[in-house]
Amino acid sequence: MSPGAITYQALFYLFAAGIVFSGLRVITARNPVHSALFLVLALVNAAILWVQMGAEFLGIILVLVYVGAVMVMFLFVVMMLDINAATMRKGMTRYAPLGLIISGLIAAEIGWALWGHYLGIANTPHTAVAPAGISNTEELGRALYTHYIYVFEIAAVILLLGIISAIVLTLRWRPNTRRQDINQQLRVHKTSDHMRLVDLRDNSRGRKES
Amino acid sequence: MQHFAGYFVSAWGAIPAWVQYLLFTLGKILAIAVPVILSVAYLTYAERKVIGYMQSRIGPNRVGFRGLLQPFADVIKLMMKEVVFPANANRYLFFIAPVLSMMPAIAAWVVVPFFPNGSAANVNAGLLLILALTSLGIYGIIISGWASNSKYAFLGAMRSAAQMVAYEIAMGFAIVGVLMAAQTLNLGQIIQHQSGAFWHWYFIPLAPLVVVYFVSAVAETNRLPFDVAEGESEIVAGFHVEYSGMAFAVFFLAEYANMILVSALASIMFFGGWLSPFEGIPYIGAPSAGWLFLKIGILLFLMLWFRATFPRYRYDQIMRLGWKVFIPVTLVWIFVEGAFLIVHLPPWFS
Numbered sequence: 001m002s003p004g005a006i007t008y009q010a011l012f013y014l015f016a017a018g019i020v021f022s023g024l025r026v027i028t029a030r031n032p033v034h035s036a037l038f039l040v041l042a043l044v045n046a047a048i049l050w051v052q053m054g055a056e057f058l059g060i061i062l063v064l065v066y067v068g069a070v071m072v073m074f075l076f077v078v079m080m081l082d083i084n085a086a087t088m089r090k091g092m093t094r095y096a097p098l099g100l101i102i103s104g105l106i107a108a109e110i111g112w113a114l115w116g117h118y119l120g121i122a123n124t125p126h127t128a129v130a131p132a133g134i135s136n137t138e139e140l141g142r143a144l145y146t147h148y149i150y151v152f153e154i155a156a157v158i159l160l161l162g163i164i165s166a167i168v169l170t171l172r173w174r175p176n177t178r179r180q181d182i183n184q185q186l187r188v189h190k191t192s193d194h195m196r197l198v199d200l201r202d203n204s205r206g207r208k209e210s
Numbered sequence: 211m212q213h214f215a216g217y218f219v220s221a222w223g224a225i226p227a228w229v230q231y232l233l234f235t236l237g238k239i240l241a242i243a244v245p246v247i248l249s250v251a252y253l254t255y256a257e258r259k260v261i262g263y264m265q266s267r268i269g270p271n272r273v274g275f276r277g278l279l280q281p282f283a284d285v286i287k288l289m290m291k292e293v294v295f296p297a298n299a300n301r302y303l304f305f306i307a308p309v310l311s312m313m314p315a316i317a318a319w320v321v322v323p324f325f326p327n328g329s330a331a332n333v334n335a336g337l338l339l340i341l342a343l344t345s346l347g348i349y350g351i352i353i354s355g356w357a358s359n360s361k362y363a364f365l366g367a368m369r370s371a372a373q374m375v376a377y378e379i380a381m382g383f384a385i386v387g388v389l390m391a392a393q394t395l396n397l398g399q400i401i402q403h404q405s406g407a408f409w410h411w412y413f414i415p416l417a418p419l420v421v422v423y424f425v426s427a428v429a430e431t432n433r434l435p436f437d438v439a440e441g442e443s444e445i446v447a448g449f450h451v452e453y454s455g456m457a458f459a460v461f462f463l464a465e466y467a468n469m470i471l472v473s474a475l476a477s478i479m480f481f482g483g484w485l486s487p488f489e490g491i492p493y494i495g496a497p498s499a500g501w502l503f504l505k506i507g508i509l510l511f512l513m514l515w516f517r518a519t520f521p522r523y524r525y526d527q528i529m530r531l532g533w534k535v536f537i538p539v540t541l542v543w544i545f546v547e548g549a550f551l552i553v554h555l556p557p558w559f560s
Contacts, residue, residue: 003226033356037303037353056333056334060339060341061338063345063346064345067346068345068346072375073375076372079352079368135396137395180526182526182527
């Protein structure tokens with residue numbers, strides 16, 4: 001193997017090991033904030049692997065959306081709530097069988113996909129390599145907006161539904177709160193808009209000047 | 211001399227190709243990172259001078275000729291100071307936080323083109339890469355606030371996290387406008403699409419997006435008037451209140467490196483990057499890195515000017531501006547721009 005290929009392989013195993021390690025630390029770390037940070041590390045490692053395999057758009061979007069926005073919100077909540085790890089571990093034995101079944105299913109699915117890969121797909125030559133000069137982003141855009149346009153639109157509508165329902169669920173109108181209406185505040189121009197002049201009698205007569 | 215140079219060339223030839231590549235890449239990285247750090251040093255000097263003159267003061271003038279060595283004096287002073295670890299602070303995270311805020315601010319420069327074909331890495335999705343890297347900078351702030359185990363630092367981190375997430379969306383939409391106009395994510399090609407004299411640049415058809423981008427950029431870098439994350443009057447110094455010495459200096463460095471980065475991005479996306487405003491005229495019409503640096507300098511001066519002019523925003527007003535003003539403005543303008551694209555509005559979209 002050429003030195004370039006060796007470096008490629010070494011980097012692949014480095015970052016793959018990074019994913020496995022940080023994934024394990026997500027579920028074993030005692031502090032929830034540490035768990036969230038290890039999840040960030042796992043996502044960054046996954047993004048690097050994607051970029052290494054040529055899926056630069058997906059890798060960068062993974063960092064931008066999951067690391068840059070979703071996990072920030074996640075950390076935000078985890079830091080604000082004082083989560084007690086001990087009470088969270090209470091139901092461990094009760095939920096363990098269910099967890100084992102689900103993880104077994106996932107492992108089986110991954111194994112099935114890989115097995116199929118080794119049996120059939122690996123023998124056929126790679127046909128999906130994009131010709132030089134066409135960027136990853138452009139190809140993905142083409143696929144999403146032509147072949148998969150309906151699926152894409154349906155996913156977008158579902159996400160919009162999620163946003164609106166989250167807002168509706170948390171929206172509370174309390175009648176007696178004093179809220180600031182910024183538009184009203186900005187409309188203040190003259191002194192008489194926000195100030196009332198009161199004519200005060202001189203009450204100081206007869207008192208000693210201090 | 212001739213002999214020495216010949217010896218050097220033969221020594222270079224003897225190195226295996228991949229080591230040559232490694233050394234060459236390392237050289238490129240240094241050629242970008244060192245000037246960035248030096249300009250950060252002089253940006254702090256420029257800030258103190260500019261704001262000084264705006265407030266009828268002279269600013270630093272003791273160290274060196276007209277205070278020109280002041281940044282180095284500051285750095286040496288900060289290096290001599292002890293880095294204090296607060297009791298009950300999380301040691302690893304406390305140490306890693308300044309590094310995490312510094313890394314993206316320097317790393318993002320790798321795709322910035324300084325002159326035609328003059329970027330360290332010509333990445334196709336360069337604009338997205340910068341956006342993704344700068345969105346990582348927030349971790350430095352959040353982790354520093356949490357790991358310090360201090361209420362003020364924590365409050366600062368929370369404020370800054372909410373603010374940066376809010377303005378990142380508006381900033382992302384402004385960038386969507388640019389990539390609709392240029393039809394590419396490659397920074398060099400974005401500049402080439404704007405070639406022509408200055409009325410070909412995107413700041414005219416994308417005027418509302420320029421304003422949104424630049425104001426969001428000021429907010430993203432936690433600069434005044436959006437610096438509630440530091441808010442001296444309420445929470446002392448915000449997220450870096452527990453940091454001292456070089457650890458503090460690294461946060462400082464990251465903030466200023468980010469300022470230069472967002473100014474560079476604004477000049478590349480909206481003001482034609484290394485293109486000359488007088489294209490077509492001989493000699494001064496030639497594209498060069500000087501034009502880029504001039505544009506970056508003007509935008510940086512604007513940022514300093516903001517600081518000297520505006521009072522700090524109230525926190526709920528910051529949130530309102532980000533969510534309720536900027537995001538609708540960008541959404542509307544993306545539709546307007548779509549109409550421009552359909553009618554092939556000259557000279558930008560023909």
